[in-house]
Amino acid sequence: MKKIVCVPVLLFCTMASLLAQPSSSPSSGTASAVVNQRQSLGSSPEEGLIALDVTVTDAAGKPVVGLDHDDFTLLDNGKPAKIATFHAYDEATAKPDDPTELILVLDQRNQKSSEAAEAEKALNRFLRQGGGHLAFPTSICRLSLLGMSATLKPSTDGNALADALVKKGGLRPVPRHFSSFVLPDNNERSYSFLLSQSSLGAIIVEARRNPARKLVVWIGAEGLASASNLDRPFDATTEFSTRLREARITLYKVNAWNDPRRHPYNDFLDGVVTEKNASFALVTLEVLAEQSGGAVLEMEPTDDAVKESRADRAIRTVVDSLARILAENSSFYRLTFDPARTERIDEYHGLKLEIRKPGLVAHTRTAYYDEPVFYDQPHIVPQHLTVAQLEQKLRAGSRTSDAELVNELSTIELTERMSTMRLMAWKDRLRGKKAWQALVAVADASAFLDLPPEDLPFLLRPSDAERHEQFLRIVNYLGDIAPKLPNLIATRSTDRYEEPSQRQSETWKTARLDRSLHLETSNVVTVVYRNGGDFVEAPAGKEKKAKKGPRALETNGTFGPILSIVVSDAVHGKITWGGWEKGASGIMAVFRYSVPESQSHYEVSACCYPEHLGGGRFQRQAGYHGKIAFDPATGAILRLTVQTDLNEKLLLLRSDIAVEYGTVETGGRTCVCPMRSVSISRGRTLRSFPEWNEVIETYGPFETLLTDVSFSDYHRFISTSRILPAFY
Numbered sequence: 001m002k003k004i005v006c007v008p009v010l011l012f013c014t015m016a017s018l019l020a021q022p023s024s025s026p027s028s029g030t031a032s033a034v035v036n037q038r039q040s041l042g043s044s045p046e047e048g049l050i051a052l053d054v055t056v057t058d059a060a061g062k063p064v065v066g067l068d069h070d071d072f073t074l075l076d077n078g079k080p081a082k083i084a085t086f087h088a089y090d091e092a093t094a095k096p097d098d099p100t101e102l103i104l105v106l107d108q109r110n111q112k113s114s115e116a117a118e119a120e121k122a123l124n125r126f127l128r129q130g131g132g133h134l135a136f137p138t139s140i141c142r143l144s145l146l147g148m149s150a151t152l153k154p155s156t157d158g159n160a161l162a163d164a165l166v167k168k169g170g171l172r173p174v175p176r177h178f179s180s181f182v183l184p185d186n187n188e189r190s191y192s193f194l195l196s197q198s199s200l201g202a203i204i205v206e207a208r209r210n211p212a213r214k215l216v217v218w219i220g221a222e223g224l225a226s227a228s229n230l231d232r233p234f235d236a237t238t239e240f241s242t243r244l245r246e247a248r249i250t251l252y253k254v255n256a257w258n259d260p261r262r263h264p265y266n267d268f269l270d271g272v273v274t275e276k277n278a279s280f281a282l283v284t285l286e287v288l289a290e291q292s293g294g295a296v297l298e299m300e301p302t303d304d305a306v307k308e309s310r311a312d313r314a315i316r317t318v319v320d321s322l323a324r325i326l327a328e329n330s331s332f333y334r335l336t337f338d339p340a341r342t343e344r345i346d347e348y349h350g351l352k353l354e355i356r357k358p359g360l361v362a363h364t365r366t367a368y369y370d371e372p373v374f375y376d377q378p379h380i381v382p383q384h385l386t387v388a389q390l391e392q393k394l395r396a397g398s399r400t401s402d403a404e405l406v407n408e409l410s411t412i413e414l415t416e417r418m419s420t421m422r423l424m425a426w427k428d429r430l431r432g433k434k435a436w437q438a439l440v441a442v443a444d445a446s447a448f449l450d451l452p453p454e455d456l457p458f459l460l461r462p463s464d465a466e467r468h469e470q471f472l473r474i475v476n477y478l479g480d481i482a483p484k485l486p487n488l489i490a491t492r493s494t495d496r497y498e499e500p501s502q503r504q505s506e507t508w509k510t511a512r513l514d515r516s517l518h519l520e521t522s523n524v525v526t527v528v529y530r531n532g533g534d535f536v537e538a539p540a541g542k543e544k545k546a547k548k549g550p551r552a553l554e555t556n557g558t559f560g561p562i563l564s565i566v567v568s569d570a571v572h573g574k575i576t577w578g579g580w581e582k583g584a585s586g587i588m589a590v591f592r593y594s595v596p597e598s599q600s601h602y603e604v605s606a607c608c609y610p611e612h613l614g615g616g617r618f619q620r621q622a623g624y625h626g627k628i629a630f631d632p633a634t635g636a637i638l639r640l641t642v643q644t645d646l647n648e649k650l651l652l653l654r655s656d657i658a659v660e661y662g663t664v665e666t667g668g669r670t671c672v673c674p675m676r677s678v679s680i681s682r683g684r685t686l687r688s689f690p691e692w693n694e695v696i697e698t699y700g701p702f703e704t705l706l707t708d709v710s711f712s713d714y715h716r717f718i719s720t721s722r723i724l725p726a727f728y
Contacts, residue, residue, distance in 0.1 A: 045647030107220030201692025402432030473635030
């Protein structure tokens with residue numbers, strides 16, 4: 001009886017190019033190429049995990065342009081750090097994709113009425129100068145006794161912004177809630193401090209949703225460090241440092257009014273290394289400004305030769321300070337680097353950027369807090385076992401309950417592949433349902449390892465000519481048989497395994513304590529294969545679905561398209577002999593292959609980036625490698641694995657699939673169809689948590705998802721129709 005393979009039509013001319021080649025493609029390079037599409041923020045492995053915006057000034061305070069990568073040396077805790085990427089931006093030549101934004105914060109909550117009027121007059125003068133044309137898109141926030149109000153969106157029309165500033169109702173109210181502020185001594189100064197903190201936090205949260213660089217200029221009286229009665233100053237320090245960096249905010253504090261209660265902020269600029277040394281003096285606006293790469297700009301001493309009132313001098317100080325800020329930021333540099341690996345949470349790292357040319361000063365962030373979550377952490381499990389050792393444990397039978405076996409299996413990681421045949425032999429021998437599910441998780445996690453030596457037949461390695469002929473059998477098999485595919489209907493059962501949800505007591509900043517996989521959902525549907533496509537769910541029929549959880553792993557193309565893509569790509573990659581294996585239907589020959597990113601048509605995607613990296617899905621064509629196990633007599637593919645080559649800095653660390661095929665009798669014909677697949681994904685998670693009475697979204701620990709899919713009850717799908725005469 002003739003066999004056919006359930007795959008879509010392949011372009012035979014592509015496969016035929018192998019006829020003139022040896023069994024391995026001459027292309028053996030592994031260098032990847034950048035995908036020809038606009039990359040999302042953070043999607044390039046060349047880009048460092050931490051980005052810095054840098055301005056450079058000379059001795060006169062003028063901005064310096066024309067520097068390149070080699071002019072900078074970055075020191076991380078005093079040690080040279082490699083600059084991963086470097087870009088120079090000048091508003092006149094190399095403009096950034098997103099223009100720098102200016103956010104003016106008018107803090108009238110902490111000012112006298114006369115000072116508030118002077119600040120408003122200064123801002124009005126600044127906005128209207130030069131005909132009202134602003135160099136950067138500008139927003140205005142006002143902090144008053146009534147709360148915060150702001151312009152609807154950034155604008156370069158200074159006249160319109162000035163009109164909105166003085167017009168009643170010109171700025172829209174920004175809802176704020178301060179009910180969580182607990183002040184045991186009803187200290188008004190502490191309340192003012194917290195109000196400023198929370199308002200800055202609200203600006204940061206909003207700014208993180210926009211990838212552009214921002215200059216936040218806070219105009220108001222001197223900040224006060226009088227919140228010693230509040231808790232968690234170290235957490236506040238790390239949060240402000242991290243979120244200001246993620247939001248690309250450089251903070252400036254403009255103070256044109258002297259205050260006898262002046263805060264000695266210069267004493268707190270070195271940062272805080274340990275929690276015991278933390279205080280709220282470290283998160284005043286002045287300290288945050290200096291540490292962000294900005295500055296504190298104050299009224300200069302009075303010049304007796306200049307006849308000027310105190311009010312006029314305050315107004316001029318604000319206007320001149322804003323002009324200086326814009327001039328210094330007319331050009332900037334952006335560089336990225338990778339943080340050091342650490343196992344400590346909130347590890348302080350001081351930064352220093354040195355410039356090779358003398359007399360120049362770099363202005364950028366002075367520190368960052370390192371977290372274990374920047375990289376995936378090694379999985380340390382109590383037991384690494386071979387398949388034989390695992391089976392010996394299963395045969396021991398000394399456990400008193402199914403739960404005990406489940407707990408034991410959750411601590412095991414195999415060093416060899418447990419084949420489907422070995423796995424299924426235990427299905428009816430285990431005591432409970434959960435024990436079986438736990439064993440499936442352990443076996444599936446080993447799907448991409450080599451088989452144990454006892455499962456490898458001792459056969460001679462074929463010659464180059466024989467291997468060449470074997471691969472041509474695969475090509476001919478797919479090319480000759482694919483056009484004759486029948487339409488099929490089948491039952492698809494999907495089990496999705498996940499790691500346990502992170503406990504509330506666990507921080508998002510480090511790896512999960514429990515990384516064992518547990519069955520989360522099961523799904524049984526009727527699917528249809530038609531016209532050389534992939535399986536789709538039948539429009540009607542019996543379905544039993546579990547509710548989807550918040551996390552999901554979906555794979556497409558496991559029936560036919562994956563064969564088309566892999567075999568076609570492998571021709572242009574590297575193919576080598578992989579040995580022999582025992583399969584359900586006999587001895588299988590194995591080819592190993594690898595495909596560089598530049599030749600890949602295998603697309604992976606994952607959801608999603610956090611807001612400060614632009615949001616949206618991760619998507620790219622990835623390089624990959626794997627094995628093709630096939631019937632050496634016919635060329636029928638019986639097992640295929642795809643393992644992606646992804647950089648550890650990306651959102652997705654791993655996206656692998658293994659598919660097993662077998663013969664199916666249906667409608668008097670024999671098909672080679674998928675019987676089972678295992679998909680494993682590992683990537684960064686998203687965590688949301690409250691801060692400043694807002695919700696922050698950021699990267700959480702890496703997480704593994706696994707799906708086990710099986711196909712059964714194959715039937716030919718035949719539809720019939722009748723033509724009925726019309727009624728007249």
